Amino acid sequence: MNMTNLIKVILIACLLIACNENEQKKKNEETHMNSIEQIKQILKSEEDINKEEPFVEREFKPYLKGEWIGDAVSYGPYRKGQAPGAIGPSESEILEDLQIISNYWNLIRVYGADKDSERILKVIKENNLPFKVMLGIWIENETKYPKRKEKNIKQVLKGIELGNKYSDIIAAINVGNETMVFWSWHKMEVENVIKYIRTVRNNTTVPVTTADDYNFWNKPEGKKVAGEIDFIVAHMYALWNGKTLENAISWTDSIYSDITARYPEKIIAIGETGWATQYNPEKDGPGEQGSLVKGEVGY
Numbered sequence: 001m002n003m004t005n006l007i008k009v010i011l012i013a014c015l016l017i018a019c020n021e022n023e024q025k026k027k028n029e030e031t032h033m034n035s036i037e038q039i040k041q042i043l044k045s046e047e048d049i050n051k052e053e054p055f056v057e058r059e060f061k062p063y064l065k066g067e068w069i070g071d072a073v074s075y076g077p078y079r080k081g082q083a084p085g086a087i088g089p090s091e092s093e094i095l096e097d098l099q100i101i102s103n104y105w106n107l108i109r110v111y112g113a114d115k116d117s118e119r120i121l122k123v124i125k126e127n128n129l130p131f132k133v134m135l136g137i138w139i140e141n142e143t144k145y146p147k148r149k150e151k152n153i154k155q156v157l158k159g160i161e162l163g164n165k166y167s168d169i170i171a172a173i174n175v176g177n178e179t180m181v182f183w184s185w186h187k188m189e190v191e192n193v194i195k196y197i198r199t200v201r202n203n204t205t206v207p208v209t210t211a212d213d214y215n216f217w218n219k220p221e222g223k224k225v226a227g228e229i230d231f232i233v234a235h236m237y238a239l240w241n242g243k244t245l246e247n248a249i250s251w252t253d254s255i256y257s258d259i260t261a262r263y264p265e266k267i268i269a270i271g272e273t274g275w276a277t278q279y280n281p282e283k284d285g286p287g288e289q290g291s292l293v294k295g296e297v298g299y
Contacts, residue, residue, distance in 0.1 A: 035203070036157055036160065036161060039156075039160065040153060042199075043153045043199060044153065049198040051198055052201060052202060057230050058206065058208070059207065059230070060207045060230060060269070061171070062107050062132065062171055064107075064130060064132055065130075067106075069106040069132060070107065071107075072105055072108060072134070073105045073109070074109045074110075074272070075097070075101065075108040075109065075120070076111075077093070077097060084112060088114075088115060088116040088119065089116065091119055095127060098124065098127075098131065099129075102129060102131065106130050106131055107133075107134070107171065109134040109271070110134070110135060111136035111138055111177055112137070113135060113137045113138070113155050113156075113158040113159035114155070117158075117162065118158070120133070121135075121162060121166045121169055121170070125169060131169065132169060132170070133169055133171060134171055134174055135170050135172070135173050136173075136177060137155045137156055137159040137173065138176075138177065139155060139156070139192075140152065141187060141188050142192065143188075143189060143192070156196050156199055156200060159173055160199075160200055160203045160204055163200070163205075163206055164205075167205060171206070172206060172207040172231070173200055173204060173207070173208050174209050174210060174211050175196050175210050176188070176193050176197075176210045178211065178212055178235065180216045181213040181215050181216040182215065183213075190221050190224060190225060197210060197225075201228075201230075208229055209229045209230060209231050209232065209233050210229060210233065211233035211235065212234065212235065213234070213235045213236075214258075217232060217259050217263075218259065222262075231267035231269060232266050233269050233270075233271035234256075234259050235270075235271055236252055236255045236270060236272075239274075239275055239276055239297070240293070248275065252270075276293070276297050277297065278297060278298070
């Protein structure tokens with residue numbers, strides 16, 4: 001075979017391989033879309049969602065290149081004039097943010113599964129940024145507000161899609177934020193939260209959890225939810241619990257010790273804590289948070 005014919009054979013082989021890869025990719029995408037559509041129909045029909053059997057706990061590993069990155073930060077990418085569900089940040093704005101954040105943190109938490117979170121993951125992937133992400137799925141009460149169910153399902157489906165597409169970046173998926181504690185403004189029935197947790201967990205491979213205030217995890221119903229997740233995310237704010245700054249650390253330590261004693265078999269991650277730098281005591285927000293502050297706010 002002369003050189004010209006050999007080159008032709010190689011080119012034909014390359015084209016065949018490329019065609020096969022494209023065809024397989026197309027099939028995989030179609031299969032994925034079909035599975036997402038099936039999940040959507042199951043959730044809309046209110047069929048029972050079965051728990052994985054046997055339940056094999058997935059390890060939450062906040063590591064990057066072998067280094068522990070558990071000191072994390074919540075990331076809200078919105079600038080003035082931007083908001084969730086409205087105008088979101090551009091990729092260049094997100095890149096600018098993440099380049100700054102990477103100097104201090106390598107694990108970030110976002111609260112919703114939407115186009116903005118997808119953009120964050122895309123920027124991390126395409127720019128090979130040193131980050132892992134705890135992806136959120138935002139859900140709210142759909143019993144009192146039936147129209148919310150469609151939005152909940154949309155969040156869950158997007159979370160599953162992103163969880164599978166960016167499994168190398170996503171350290172965990174968090175289904176629901178403060179949805180079960182007694183004071184929650186969007187409080188949901190435990191059964192509904194479990195339904196969405198099972199749906200996400202049955203259709204992804206990454207660790208799955210739900211985040212709530214310590215005042216949920218120290219209640220009996222917390223045990224039921226803990227049996228559905230891979231690790232526990234607990235919120236504990238000394239400030240909102242009427243503590244002064246000098247007592248904040250000891251109070252937080254006592255709360256953490258109490259939760260770990262209740263769930264000795266689980267990893268307990270502190271998902272939110274801290275001390276406010278400023279607030280307007282005349283402005284009553286959700287939970288009338290200003291009225292809860294007893295300590296001195298500041299740096």
